[in-house]
Amino acid sequence: MSKKRILFLGETYRADAITWINGLKEFGDFEIVTWELNTNSNGVNRIKRLLELSKAILTIRSTVRKFNADMVIAERTTSYGFLAAISGIKPIAIAQQGITDLWPNNSPLFIFKKILQDYAFKRADLIHAWGTVMANHMKESKVDMSKVMIMPKGINLDFFGFNDTSDLPIINAIVTRALQPEYKHDVILRAFAIVKQRNIPFQLTIIGDGMQLEKLKLLAKELNIADEVVFVGRIDNNDIPKFLEQSNFYISMPITEGVSASLLKQWPAAVFQL
Numbered sequence: 001m002s003k004k005r006i007l008f009l010g011e012t013y014r015a016d017a018i019t020w021i022n023g024l025k026e027f028g029d030f031e032i033v034t035w036e037l038n039t040n041s042n043g044v045n046r047i048k049r050l051l052e053l054s055k056a057i058l059t060i061r062s063t064v065r066k067f068n069a070d071m072v073i074a075e076r077t078t079s080y081g082f083l084a085a086i087s088g089i090k091p092i093a094i095a096q097q098g099i100t101d102l103w104p105n106n107s108p109l110f111i112f113k114k115i116l117q118d119y120a121f122k123r124a125d126l127i128h129a130w131g132t133v134m135a136n137h138m139k140e141s142k143v144d145m146s147k148v149m150i151m152p153k154g155i156n157l158d159f160f161g162f163n164d165t166s167d168l169p170i171i172n173a174i175v176t177r178a179l180q181p182e183y184k185h186d187v188i189l190r191a192f193a194i195v196k197q198r199n200i201p202f203q204l205t206i207i208g209d210g211m212q213l214e215k216l217k218l219l220a221k222e223l224n225i226a227d228e229v230v231f232v233g234r235i236d237n238n239d240i241p242k243f244l245e246q247s248n249f250y251i252s253m254p255i256t257e258g259v260s261a262s263l264l265k266q267w268p269a270a271v272f273q274l
Contacts, residue, residue: 003031007067009060009084010075011036015237016097017075019153033067035060037079050109053079060087074120077101077127078113081120091125098254100137103182117141159241171195171202173249176240179210184253186212186219193223202228205243209234 010017012034024030039049060083074084074094078101081094102113121143129135130153177183192204220226
């Protein structure tokens with residue numbers, strides 16, 4: 001029997017996408033082809049991304065014809081989920097990324113995104129919510145809940161080893177979120193400036209990359225904590241456990257979700273998800 005073919009739509013550099021693809025390869029016998037938009041959605045690039053999304057409709061259908069996929073899997077309901085819905089492939093599985101993909105609430109594109117999402121929800125055969133909080137949004141969107149699978153994301157424990165950090169002499173904190181405004185790294189830096197003012201020793205490790213990098217580095221200098229803050233940049237997802245094992249506090253302050261993928265990956269650091 002020939003391998004089943006899966007078209008995966010999503011940013012393949014993201015940890016969630018890597019987990020999807022690796023899981024499919026490990027637990028099934030699939031041939032996988034990936035496709036993703038080239039333009040990020042930061043700032044003025046949002047307009048470029050919308051233009052690329054409109055052109056992608058023809059591109060996706062061309063890819064489908066060439067690959068002859070048996071199934072399509074897509075991350076984010078408002079972009080790749082919509083493309084999956086118009087691809088012509090059945091079955092369709094889509095995954096919502098946060099509490100809602102209709103973010104931010106005050107976006108001028110909110111109504112447009114909702115139209116795309118509603119279409120994707122209606123056409124999907126399976127919708128993945130990796131937390132009840134995400135399923136709540138689907139209920140509010142009048143989704144047929146018989147199509148919704150609530151299943152938390154797992155972690156590969158082979159990458160982790162127990163390391164008792166309870167006796168570390170200082171606060172050794174870590175943040176592993178993308179350097180985007182919604183993850184509130186600036187608030188975390190200001191909090192640690194207060195920690196320093198109170199003469200409490202600490203080291204803060206920030207893993208990830210994004211549009212806020214230079215701004216955050218400058219803020220750390222302004223707050224006089226640049227010597228205590230280490231910006232590691234983007235690293236291979238499999239290398240993150242090494243940093244986590246050396247930390248005794250994991251900090252996450254997203255405003256877009258309630259079940260953090262990074263939180264699930266922490267082990268065995270103490271957790272502060274605010």
